[in-house]
Every structure is written in C-alpha cells, then in structure tokens.
Amino acid sequence: MRCVACNKNLNDFESTRKSAVTGEYLDLCNACYHAVEDDVPAKERDDLRSEEELFDDNVNPNDFEPPL
Numbered sequence: 001m002r003c004v005a006c007n008k009n010l011n012d013f014e015s016t017r018k019s020a021v022t023g024e025y026l027d028l029c030n031a032c033y034h035a036v037e038d039d040v041p042a043k044e045r046d047d048l049r050s051e052e053e054l055f056d057d058n059v060n061p062n063d064f065e066p067p068l
Helices: 030-036
Strands: none
Touching: none
16 A cells, blocks of 8 residues: 555555544555644554654754755
8 A cells, every 4th residue: 555645655554544534544654644634633553653653743854954
C-alpha cells in the first residue's frame, strides 16, 4: 500500500490509520498525515506505532539546515 499524497510505501501503522469521522482508511504516510492531522481526526493503532513514528510537535522541519 502507498501514500496517496507522496506515493511512499506505508508501514503497518500508517496503513491502518482510519478517519475518525468516516471510518475509511486515510492511506497517508506519517509525514503527509502530520501536515493535515489538525484538520483530519484519525483512529490509530498505537500497538503498531514504533518510536521512529513519534513526532515532536515543537519541532519545525524548516528549522533544520539542508545536508551538505
């Protein structure tokens, strides 16, 4: 299964995320879902979440410098 926004392969956690409103699968990777999570409430399987999939809401990706 792939992210409908960026076409990245979804892992088990990402592929089981459902809309809290419609119950439909969202099919968004964590990065793409993070961009819309305030507007799209979801039901998530926390038992499938890994430590790498946790986002720090205080971190702005624009604060990082690009690699050399």
